Amino acid sequence: MAIESFTWCPRINAEQDVSFRRRTAQFGDGYQQVSGDGINPRSQSWKLQFTGDEAFITEIKAFLDLHQGVKAFQWTPPLEPTGLYRCDKYTPVALGAGMYSLSLTFEQAFKP
Secondary structure, eight states: OOOOBOOOOOOSOOEEEEEEOEEEEEOTTSOEEEEEOSSOOEEEEEEEEEEEEHHHHHHHHHHHHHHTTTSOEEEOOTTSOOEEEEOOOEEEEEEETTEEEEEEEEEEESOO
16 A cells, blocks of 8 residues: 655644653662663654645645544655654634635654
């Protein structure tokens, strides 16, 4: 099964959140031992917003509904290489005059 690509361009101000998974051991004398956890200790998420007419927002929603927050898709974020992402929640807002806003968060995935 082929992995689909998310090709829509978000509005400006895409916000990245990077976190590092690590293991720590704290000792009584204040010494702390820290190491990376797993083969992918760095993960990222992106808060994105899209604005457009009904047809534009409906296309994006259909893509996300097809993947149901479970199946990963390819996306190329700003300042990063193409990777796998999932989206398990989105929020559409009617702005009036046939315009809509769609807010969502992409979470990095390491396996489809």
